[in-house]
Structures are given as C-alpha cells and as structure tokens.
Amino acid sequence: MLSKRLFSTSSRQLTRAAVSRLGNGITVITKPSETATPSVGLFLNSGSRSEDAYSSGISTLLGHVVSASQSAADALKTEGVKYYSSNQKEVTGILSASYPKGNSTGAFTSIKNTLAKLDSIVSDEVKLADQKAKSIAIADAFEDSPKDMVIEHMIGTAFQGTSLALPKYGKSESLEILESQDLKNYLGSNLVSSNLAIVSVGSEIDHDSLIKFASELPIATGAKKPFASTSFLGSDIRLRDDNLPQAHAAISVLTPGFKETAAFYTGLVAAQINGSYSGIASPYSSYVGSTLAQFLEENHLVDSFDHFQLAYSDVGLWGGYFASHNIGNYDETIHFALKNWNRFSSGTVNEIELSKAKSELKLRLLKAPSSSVAFGESLATQAFGLGYIPSEQEVAANIDEVTSASVTAWAQKYLYDQDIAVAGNGQIEALFDYNRLRNDMSMMRW
Numbered sequence: 432m433l434s435k436r437l438f439s440t441s442s443r444q445l446t447r448a449a450v451s452r453l454g455n456g457i458t459v460i461t462k463p464s465e466t467a468t469p470s471v472g473l474f475l476n477s478g479s480r481s482e483d484a485y486s487s488g489i490s491t492l493l494g495h496v497v498s499a500s501q502s503a504a505d506a507l508k509t510e511g512v513k514y515y516s517s518n519q520k521e522v523t524g525i526l527s528a529s530y531p532k533g534n535s536t537g538a539f540t541s542i543k544n545t546l547a548k549l550d551s552i553v554s555d556e557v558k559l560a561d562q563k564a565k566s567i568a569i570a571d572a573f574e575d576s577p578k579d580m581v582i583e584h585m586i587g588t589a590f591q592g593t594s595l596a597l598p599k600y601g602k603s604e605s606l607e608i609l610e611s612q613d614l615k616n617y618l619g620s621n622l623v624s625s626n627l628a629i630v631s632v633g634s635e636i637d638h639d640s641l642i643k644f645a646s647e648l649p650i651a652t653g654a655k656k657p658f659a660s661t662s663f664l665g666s667d668i669r670l671r672d673d674n675l676p677q678a679h680a681a682i683s684v685l686t687p688g689f690k691e692t693a694a695f696y697t698g699l700v701a702a703q704i705n706g707s708y709s710g711i712a713s714p715y716s717s718y719v720g721s722t723l724a725q726f727l728e729e730n731h732l733v734d735s736f737d738h739f740q741l742a743y744s745d746v747g748l749w750g751g752y753f754a755s756h757n758i759g760n761y762d763e764t765i766h767f768a769l770k771n772w773n774r775f776s777s778g779t780v781n782e783i784e785l786s787k788a789k790s791e792l793k794l795r796l797l798k799a800p801s802s803s804v805a806f807g808e809s810l811a812t813q814a815f816g817l818g819y820i821p822s823e824q825e826v827a828a829n830i831d832e833v834t835s836a837s838v839t840a841w842a843q844k845y846l847y848d849q850d851i852a853v854a855g856n857g858q859i860e861a862l863f864d865y866n867r868l869r870n871d872m873s874m875m876r877w
Contacts (some may be wrong), residue, residue: 456625469633472527488601665850683750
C-alpha cells in the first residue's frame with residue numbers, strides 16, 4: 432500500500448484522482464471527469480491565513496488583478512480560455528483556466544504567457560486601482576450577508592490575534608492601501624514551488640502531460656512559510672443592529688483540524704444529525720427534519736439554522752448558526768439549541784438519527800462541486816491539508832466508522848462543558864450574555 436506522504440516523482444491513483452509531487456516541490460493533480468467545461472488551475476497553499484492586519488485581502492486582490500489583466504483578455508479572445516480566481520483561509524486560486532474541450536494546448540499556452548507577464552500585470556497601477564475598488568466592494572458585500580458575517584466574526588473572535596481571524600476576502604481599510612510592490616512581495620514569498628498545486632479537472636489532460644507542463648513553468652524553487660500557530664479564546668462579539676428584521680448568532684467550540692480523521696468525520700456526522708433548517712423554504716416536512724428542527728419549528732423559535740464542522744490544517748470549529756424573527760424569545764432559541772447539543776455527550780442520539788445523518792453526509796460529500804473550477808479548489812485543499820486526496824471509498828468508509836459510542840466520546844471531549852466562541856448580529860437584545868450561554872454547555876437538564 433502506498434504511503435499517504437507524497438514523494439518526489441511518485442503518484443497515487445485514488446478512484447481516478449492522481450497526485451504527484453515533483454522534485455522541486457510542485458504538487459500535480461489530475462481528476463478525470465465528464466464535466467462540460469474542463470479546467471486547469473494554479474493554487475497556492477496561502478489564503479487569508481498567510482496575510483497580516485496590513486495586507487489583509489492581498490491574496491484576493493492578486494487573483495482579481497490576474498483574472499482582469501490584458502493577458503486574461505487575450506486568452507479569452509484567442510484561445511477561448513476564461514480565467515477565474517478564488518480565496519479561502521488556507522488556499523488561494525491565483526489562476527484557474529476553464530477552456531473548451533479539445534483546447535488544452537491553448538490553456539497551457541495561456542497560463543505560461545500569463546505567468547511570464549506576472550510582474551508587469553501587478554505593476555499596472557490603473558488596473559490595480561480598478562480591482563482594489565472591486566475587491567473592497569466584495570469584502571463589504573460579504574459583511575452585508577448576516578449569516579456569512581456572523582460566522583466570519585465567530586472565527587475572528589475564536590482565534591483573535593492570529594492570522595486565522597482575518598476575513599478571507601480582506602478588509603476595506605487594508606485593501607485600500609495595498610500597492611504594486613505589496614503584490615510583488617506577496618508573489619515572491621508565496622508563488623514558490625513547494626507552495627503550488629497545479630490541478631486539472633476533466634478528461635482532456637492526462638497526468639504525465641500535466642507533470643511535463645508543471646516542470647516547464649517559471650516557478651521559483653523555495654519552501655512555503657508555515658502558517659502561524661493559533662490559540663482558541665472563549666469569547667463573544669456582538670454587533671447589534673435593530674434595522675435588521677432578525678436576530679442572528681453563530682456559536683462554536685474548538686475541535687481538531689481535518690488531519691485528525693476520526694475526530695473530523697465524527698464532527699461532520701454530529702453536525703449532520705442536527706443538520707440545517709430553512710423554514711417554509713425547507714423541502715422537508717416537520718416529521719422528516721432533525722429533532723432540533725422539529726422542536727424549534729413547533730415552538731416558532733427559528734426561521735433557519737445550519738450546523739457546521741469547519742476544519743483547517745491544524746484546528747477546527749464545530750457549531751451552529753441560528754436566525755429568527757422571534758427576537759423576543761431568541762434567548763429560548765439558543766438555550767434549547769445548546770441543550771440539544773448536550774444530547775451528544777449524554778449518549779441519547781438514537782440509531783435512526785445516526786444512520787440518517789451518515790447517509791445524508793455521504794450524499795453531500797461525494798457530490799462533485801458544481802463547476803470544474805470549484806472542484807479543482809477542493810482537490811488542492813485536500814492535497815495541501817492531508818498530503819493526499821482520499822478516494823470516494825475512503826470517505827464513505829470514514830463515515831461508516833462513526834458509531835453512537837464514538838459520537839458520545841467525541842462530544843464528551845470537545846463539546847460538553849467547553850468554552851465557546853459567539854458572534855451575534857441584528858436584534859440580539861434577548862441573546863443571553865456569554866456566561867449564561869457558557870453555562871448551557873454543561874447543564875444536563877432542560
């Protein structure tokens with residue numbers, strides 16, 4: 432059996448996904464797929480977590496500048512190749528190129544030409560100013576989404592003082608002051624061989640061809656800077672806004688990162704047991720939804736909620752987001768939600784709930800992303816974080832290994848009587864103070 436570690440010139444076939452690491456450190460990934468629009472992309476293991484308070488948003492800005500460059504326009508006009516960019520906490524898609532079937536050569540040529548012109552692309556002050564304005568608009572729009580905003584602020588208060596607390600799209604005040612030299616410095620530190628994954632999704636490019644292409648790229652040899660360490664702080668942040676019609680809050684506890692496979696998948700199953708609820712827009716009846724959904728709906732305590740297991744390379748957060756128009760009883764919404772969480776550590780989750788959650792989780796995790804570009808980002812994230820890409824069979828097997836006993840043990844270690852990170856927004860006058868919420872993490876009675 433091949434090791435999960437990536438060795439030079441080695442490759443691993445995992446349900447048709449091949450992964451190799453070249454001698455200079457570049458990771459090469461091919462995933463054959465029947466997608467209508469294949470893609471090949473360059474991903475850096477450097478998202479917002481590689482930034483600081485003064486450069487927050489620089490990875491997002493860089494992707495926008497490249498995607499809007501004259502080189503990108505030429506690629507679309509002459510080769511039919513369209514550029515995209517993306518940004519997450521630990522991964523930046525600096526350049527993802529989708530192309531018409533049969534024109535993988537055009538995609539390769541376009542990417543090579545763009546990389547050769549990177550210095551002049553980021554030196555274009557006019558284009559930079561335009562993309563700064565667009566990046567600021569995206570960062571501000573992200574803040575305008577109550578759910579996205581409270582979850583981002585929840586992460587920020589949980590890991591305050593560390594780079595993981597920085598918003599993934601940056602902050603308008605830091606984006607405003609970024610200059611061409613900042614982008615050049617960022618490229619010099621992050622666009623290095625050991626920090627780069629080249630990912631092909633589709634059936635146009637075979638693995639050997641992508642390896643050959645990767646070996647010819649003008650990428651500096653170098654080691655990536657490790658992410659700064661994090662520390663979790665039980666805390667809360669509240670942005671009361673009585674102009675919003677609802678109360679919004681996100682609450683979480685500290686869990687391991689996705690490298691701790693058993694804990695990660697157990698957390699995913701636990702989150703799926705409570706699942707999500709979208710009120711009248713939900714396709715499920717009150718008898719099909721989770722126990723928590725049925726209780727909160729019956730008592731008119733929630734409009735929507737969503738449980739999550741966020742995971743990064745070294746840490747994670749498990750929790751839930753809750754929105755309600757019933758602002759006068761929002762304290763009850765959160766109280767009963769946290770009491771429901773106590774069920775996990777008391778071992779009262781039944782086998783029917785567990786089996787249902789595991790089946791739903793398999794469907795969600797094994798469903799390919801909606802686009803080849805998003806699929807490429809997912810593959811790069813797994814390769815960077817795990818050192819390999821788990822096969823569909825491995826994912827299903829990891830979910831199957833979760834039992835009622837393992838959920839209980841997980842909850843007793845990571846959930847019961849643990850500090851929490853809380854973020855609230857909207858009409859949250861009725862949201863209990865931190866200490867009262869913290870007490871609900873340990874009381875075993877309703």
